Structure formats: structure tokens, C-alpha cells
Amino acid sequence: MNLEGLLEVAVRAAQAAGHIQREWLRKDKRIELKGAINLVTEVDRRCEARIVEIIKEAFPQHNILTEETPMTDEFPSPFRWIVDPLDGTTNYAHGYPCFCTSIALELEGKIVLGAVYDPLLDELFTAQLGKGAFLNNERISVSATERLTNALICTGFPYDLRESPENNLDHFNRFIMEARAIRRDGSAALDLCYVAAGRFDGFWELKLYPWDVAVGKLIIEEAGGKGTDFRGKALDVNGKETLASNGKIHEEMIRVLQKGS
Secondary structure: OOOHHHHHHHHHHHHHHHHHHHHHOOOOOOEEEOOOOOEEEHHHHHHHHHHHHHHHHHOOOOEEEEOOOOOOOOOOOOEEEEEEEEEOHHHHHHOOOOOEEEEEEEEOOEEEEEEEEEOOOOEEEEEEOOOOEEEOOEEOOOOOOOOHHHOEEEEOOOOOOOOOOOOOHHHHHHHHHHOOEEEOOOOHHHHHHHHHOOOOOEEEEEOOOHHHHHHHHHHHHHOOOEEEOOOOOEOOOOOOEEEEEOOOOHHHHHHHHHOOO
């Protein structure tokens, strides 16, 4: 199947959302709470509406799963778009320049293409199944770092960290003693793309959602990296454990994650 036309729609929708994000970044924005520390802004909803409009104009019978307005499958279609209209909402609300739009296409349960767009850096990450991963149309690949002690890795924390003992603090404390350095930027989609581009050597996080992981999983694998759960099983975008790396430090990261489990 030729997926080029489908990828073009994903790119167009992601860039349209990025335009909205740039336009509203320094304006007063209405901010709401979905949880104790989980934010949503009117920009999230504006971006979502524009993305859904673009997809539905091109493919009216495709199903769409979005973060802000979860939809049940409307049609008996093998196609489902998985959309995070604004990944890094807390960053965006505070004016911290680390956020993006993430759009994946799932065909019969398998992620086949996707796009992640960072509007401030004008960086567009894309991938198609079996055709490689790209940043602004140039092929990317994971890093060559072979040991965790020499690795720059990244992570994030779940929104229920104040209530749940499964809050990643134990893993963070172990990794900070094992890796060269750790970053926590607040956008899982960008973190995964950065692993694919060799900027980070590895990433782990708990309790992510399909719209956080779907595109990043494909981009990392197409860039030569590896994605699993914390035990080394194939990464499930509907699962609650996400581990991604250049492949070379993957087993070391699993060993750290298994300490105390």
C-alpha cells in the first residue's frame, strides 16, 4: 500500500497545529485542570479541532483517537489516527519551549506512519514502516553509545506521582547513579524522537498513553533503535511501561529497571 498520501496529511495536520501553538504562545490562555497537576489549555483544543478537521476532510471514514476528546471507533475501518494535539501542555502553559504535535496512523492494529512537529525549532520527525526515520527529510539514526555509564538518557513522571507509589522516583534514583546524565523535558513524544536522532541514548517512563508513544515507537525502530517494556517484551503502545534506546544500552537499562522489582 502506498502510504505517501497518508503521511502528507499527517504532516499537514501536525504543521497546522504547530502554527496555532506559535500564534498563541505569548497570548493569555485559558488553563484548566484535568487532575492535581495535569493541565489542558484552550490551545490543546484548538489544535485538536484543526487536526481532526484536516483528517476528516481527507479521510471521512477513518477513526480518530485523540487525547483531549477521546472518541470511540465510529466506523468499521482498519485505519485509526492516534493524535496528541499538544504534547508538553505544562511546558506550553508556562512558556517553556519544549512541546510538539504528534500524529500516528494505525492500520489493522499496527503503526505504519507518523509525524511529530516541534513548531519552535521547525523540526519535523517522520517515519513510515520499513522506510526509515527522518528529521526535516534527512535520514536519522540512533547513537552509537555502548555503555550506560556514558549515556545521556531521559525520562518523565506520571501525573499521579503524588498519590501512587509507582511514580518513577525509585528508577530515577538508580539511573542517576548509573548514567552520565538524565534529562526531564516534559514531552515524551519529543524525547522518543530525540532517542531516534541520537540526541539521547535512552528513555524510560511509566503510565504513558497511546498518543504519547505511537509515533515515537515507530520512529525509534525505523532509526535502528529498540522499544520494549521494562522486562524486554515488545513495546505495546497501550501498555504502561515504555523503554526505548539505541539498542546497545538496552539490556543495561532493563537491569536497572528490574532492581527492587
